[in-house]
Amino acid sequence: MIIVGGGFSGTLVAIHLLRQGNCVHIDLIDPRIPGRGLAYSTAWDDHLLNVPAIRMSAFGSEPMHFLEWLQANGKPDADASLFAPRKLYGSYLQDVLETSIRAASGRCTFRHHMCEAVHAWSDSISVYVLLRNGERIQAAKLVLACGNPPPRALASHIDTPWAPGAFATLDRDRDVLLIGAGLTAIDAFLALQAQGHRGKVHFVSRRGKLPHAHQPYRPLPNSFSPSGAMGARLLLREIRRHVREAEAEGVDWRAVIDSMRPVTNDIWRQLEPCEQRRVLRHLKTWWDIHRHRMAPEIGATIAAAQADGRIVVHAGRLKQIPSDGRAEISLRAGGTLTLDVQRIVNCTGSDEDYRQTANPLMRSLLASGRIVANPIGKGLHTSEHGELYDADGASAGWLLTLGPPRLGGLFETTAVPELRKQAEALALYLSSVIYEPIEIVPELFMAAGI
Numbered sequence: 001m002i003i004v005g006g007g008f009s010g011t012l013v014a015i016h017l018l019r020q021g022n023c024v025h026i027d028l029i030d031p032r033i034p035g036r037g038l039a040y041s042t043a044w045d046d047h048l049l050n051v052p053a054i055r056m057s058a059f060g061s062e063p064m065h066f067l068e069w070l071q072a073n074g075k076p077d078a079d080a081s082l083f084a085p086r087k088l089y090g091s092y093l094q095d096v097l098e099t100s101i102r103a104a105s106g107r108c109t110f111r112h113h114m115c116e117a118v119h120a121w122s123d124s125i126s127v128y129v130l131l132r133n134g135e136r137i138q139a140a141k142l143v144l145a146c147g148n149p150p151p152r153a154l155a156s157h158i159d160t161p162w163a164p165g166a167f168a169t170l171d172r173d174r175d176v177l178l179i180g181a182g183l184t185a186i187d188a189f190l191a192l193q194a195q196g197h198r199g200k201v202h203f204v205s206r207r208g209k210l211p212h213a214h215q216p217y218r219p220l221p222n223s224f225s226p227s228g229a230m231g232a233r234l235l236l237r238e239i240r241r242h243v244r245e246a247e248a249e250g251v252d253w254r255a256v257i258d259s260m261r262p263v264t265n266d267i268w269r270q271l272e273p274c275e276q277r278r279v280l281r282h283l284k285t286w287w288d289i290h291r292h293r294m295a296p297e298i299g300a301t302i303a304a305a306q307a308d309g310r311i312v313v314h315a316g317r318l319k320q321i322p323s324d325g326r327a328e329i330s331l332r333a334g335g336t337l338t339l340d341v342q343r344i345v346n347c348t349g350s351d352e353d354y355r356q357t358a359n360p361l362m363r364s365l366l367a368s369g370r371i372v373a374n375p376i377g378k379g380l381h382t383s384e385h386g387e388l389y390d391a392d393g394a395s396a397g398w399l400l401t402l403g404p405p406r407l408g409g410l411f412e413t414t415a416v417p418e419l420r421k422q423a424e425a426l427a428l429y430l431s432s433v434i435y436e437p438i439e440i441v442p443e444l445f446m447a448a449g450i
């Protein structure tokens with residue numbers, strides 16, 4: 001089995017395959033240390049999970065797993081509501097993987113190739129993956145767990161917050177402009193603050209809205225599961241009506257949004273494709289700031305920075321990418337604002353249109369028609385098991401995926417509670433197709449000289 005990508009998704013598939021009791025050989029390819037991926041390889045302690053510890057177990061059937069790990073690994077006072085540092089979560093995943101490898105030794109083998117995969121193809125028997133260092137790996141199946149694509153490039157001199165030089169050599173007192181106002185921009189601000197940055201940090205986004213923060217709430221007395229068949233506009237109206245009713249009874253809006261979580265993908269599937277596009281165009285930003293919330297501590301930090309003017313949020317768009325530090329913003333309310341900034345950072349979030357990807361493996365698979373974008377233009381076209389469809393609409397059976405590439409077919413496919421389910425189901429599916437019971441035909445054994 002080859003798994004390309006050792007973030008949460010790829011690591012969890014490997015862990016489940018190792019724990020299943022079958023003999024399996026796993027080649028995991030990722031230039032990063034397994035378990036970290038984009039989200040959990042951060043170096044900053046201030047980058048916290050945006051989900052409380054009790055909901056971050058790697059295993060849905062063992063909800064205490066992460067919490068107990070925290071308590072046994074330097075956080076004895078951790079409780080269910082803790083928003084732990086993301087880098088600690090990466091250590092947890094790494095530890096669970098290493099434990100699973102040790103427990104399966106003698107039965108399974110596991111190799112980590114610290115390299116990028118650049119090309120993949122198959123013949124009638126095997127799948128082959130070419131690595132950047134020239135090595136070629138062969139297996140029966142390939143899982144693409146390449147995760148979150150980077151933001152769409154804006155200009156060569158504008159980095160994403162994850163680029164090694166994004167915050168290097170900054171004058172602490174000069175202003176910085178972040179394009180985007182979601183969780184990526186919040187991450188960027190926290191990284192700047194951790195480096196002692198004192199200048200203003202400007203956020204610019206179309207609506208100028210920051211994500212909300214978590215706070216405890218009383219759950220809804222009854223679950224709320226509106227039907228997607230009503231279309232985007234009525235759906236929004238229905239959610240708003242439910243929020244008003246809940247608030248009239250003293251229940252916070254967060255309870256309504258969170259109660260939809262288990263049925264969000266069902267609602268998504270009930271929407272007609274044109275309604276799905278409307279949701280993506282008009283409602284997704286609104287949904288994201290309510291659904292993907294900041295840890296309460298981070299919410300307090302951001303509110304304080306807004307109050308004392310270190311964060312300034314603008315609703316509008318950058319007129320053009322400046323080559324110097326003069327950034328002109330067309331304000332949503334009208335007029336132009338000119339800012340003098342020492343650096344602009346691209347915090348627009350993952351570019352979910354895979355047709356634009358710079359990932360060499362994805363590009364080569366797209367170019368050869370072995371994979372195609374989802375019909376609505378987000379994510380890749382897959383079956384319900386995550387088998388990737390090719391340009392003829394057929395599934396070759398050797399190429400599967402999970403996580404962010406399943407966007408489009410699914411709406412919720414990036415957070416741990418969804419990904420752990422997908423990883424477990426994918427591992428089960430893989431073992432069912434690889435270890436199919438073989439019908440024993442004596443003549444075959446005789447023909448093979450056995």
Ligand SMILES: Cc1cc2nc3c(=O)[nH]c(=O)nc-3n(C[C@H](O)[C@H](O)[C@H](O)COP(=O)(O)OP(=O)(O)OC[C@H]3O[C@@H](n4cnc5c(N)ncnc54)[C@H](O)[C@@H]3O)c2cc1C
Nearest residue numbers: 005007008009037038039049050117146147148403415416
């Ligand atoms: C900044 C951030 C914070 C988040 N915080 C939370 C949170 O608090 N709680 C929560 O539930 N969810 C959170 N999420 C969402 C979710 O957990 C992540 O999206 C999750 O990490 C997705 O895992 P993944 O393995 O699919 O992708 P990724 O984490 O993106 O990992 C993909 C891996 O694939 C590798 N890769 C890609 N292409 C190749 C290639 N060609 N060859 C070799 N390797 C390749 C990359 O190096 C990377 O390590 C967060 C997401 C982000 C981006």
